[in-house]
Amino acid sequence: MNHPFQVGKVYQNRRGQYEVVSLNDQDEMMIRYLESGEDRVVSVEAQARIWQNMSWEEQARAQEQEAIEARFQQGYGEDFTGLVDSDFKTNTEGTNWRSRRGLAGSVAQYLSTNTPYTFVSWAIYRWPVAFLTHRADYEMAAYEMGSRKAKFTIELDENSLYYGLYLERSDEAMDRTWDWTRLLPVLRESPALQEVIVEAELEAGLRFLGRAYQGEDTFHFADGPSKGARALWPEETPANLSVTERLGRLAQIPEGHWVEFYIMGTMAKEDAVAEGVQVAQHIAAAMRLLLPLYTAATQE
Structure with a gap:
């Protein structure tokens, strides 16, 4: 037989x-x-x-x-027909790109394709910002505006579209619910994960950035510098420092300071509008390069 x-x-x-x-x-x-x-x-x-x-x-x-x-992504991206000039502002009035049926949902759907994750998007109240995270982490990530969890982010301001991976270190003691406690230690010891950052900068034009802050204000990537977030190295030319050197600068920030880890891409408003619906695939492709870092941050 x-x-x-x-x-x-x-x-x-x-x-x-x-x-x-x-x-x-x-x-x-x-x-x-x-x-x-x-x-x-x-x-x-x-x-x-x-x-x-x-x-x-x-x-x-x-x-x-x-x-x-x-079913978790039912309707995602169905209404997205591309960004328009009026989407680019520092508030959210009259915009719908952050919705699950808009740009944010479309990116979540593309990013979930052929990966172990089903990404959920959500809009941040009154900010021109949307976060994406795996649905298993959504309840925790949506709490406190996601500060404990690694998340993918999409932002607009008057001139640009920003997108990438975002991680935060508290200015107080952190437990294991903070993804920073997983990613940063393993990243410092893993040449393979550091190479993910190098390739993302070379292939997709992303930038690995770090910022520190001490105070009570809240902010996001685009308005952070105006609110007092201090760049830990030059943001226009971050690759002048190696990934290892930049990780070292993050580690040197003393307790009591809020620290932010970004790997971000930037697209001019004119280019983002010209891409039409394809801009969602452009963003998702860049984020896909960063999935090994997201996995290292979120998995025990």
């Missing part, structure tokens, strides 16, 4: 995973359960049927999960 089994390979039945030790011509095989080490002689036909049934069940669960994930 036809069956999938090979000696030395690992399979699974209802009891758990097992290795095929031997096969014979009498429709029998010796298997060894990996957890208990128990050896058993079993029917090849019966085990093939169990293996097939479990494969079908796994496929059905995957299809069900895909349907669940799709």
Whole structure:
């Protein structure tokens, strides 16, 4: 009979995973359960049927999960027809690009395609800012304007579109709900993750930036400098310092200061408007380069 089994390979039945030790011509095989080490002689036909049934069940669960994930993004980006001149302002009056049916939702949908994540977008109250985060982190991220969690961000001001990855360090003691406590230590020790930043700067024109702040005001990327956020290195030419050097400057900021980590792209208003609906794909493609950093920040 036809069956999938090979000696030395690992399979699974209802009891758990097992290795095929031997096969014979009498429709029998010796298997060894990996957890208990128990050896058993079993029917090849019966085990093939169990293996097939479990494969079908796994496929059905995957299809069900895909349907669940799709419902989270129902309507995302459906109303987005491109940015217009009147979207570019420091307030949100008369704009809808931040909505899930607008630019923010369209980017979330593109960013979720062929990744382990289903991204959810949400607009920040009275700010020309939208954040995106994996739906599993949404409840935490939407609390306190997402300060504890790594998130992708989209912003507009009078002249430009800004987009990228954003992470914050509190000016008080942090517990493990703060993604900073995961990303920054591993980033300092991982040449591979540092190379992600290098490639994002070279390939997509993004900039790895750091800012520090001491005070009570709240702000976002575009208006941070005017509110007192201090650049930790020149923001027009950040690559004059290596990624390692910039990480070192972040680490030198003493406790009691709020610190912000950005990897951001900037597009002039005229270019963003000219791209039409394609601007959402442009943003998502740049953010996709940063997914290894997002994963390192959000996964234990």
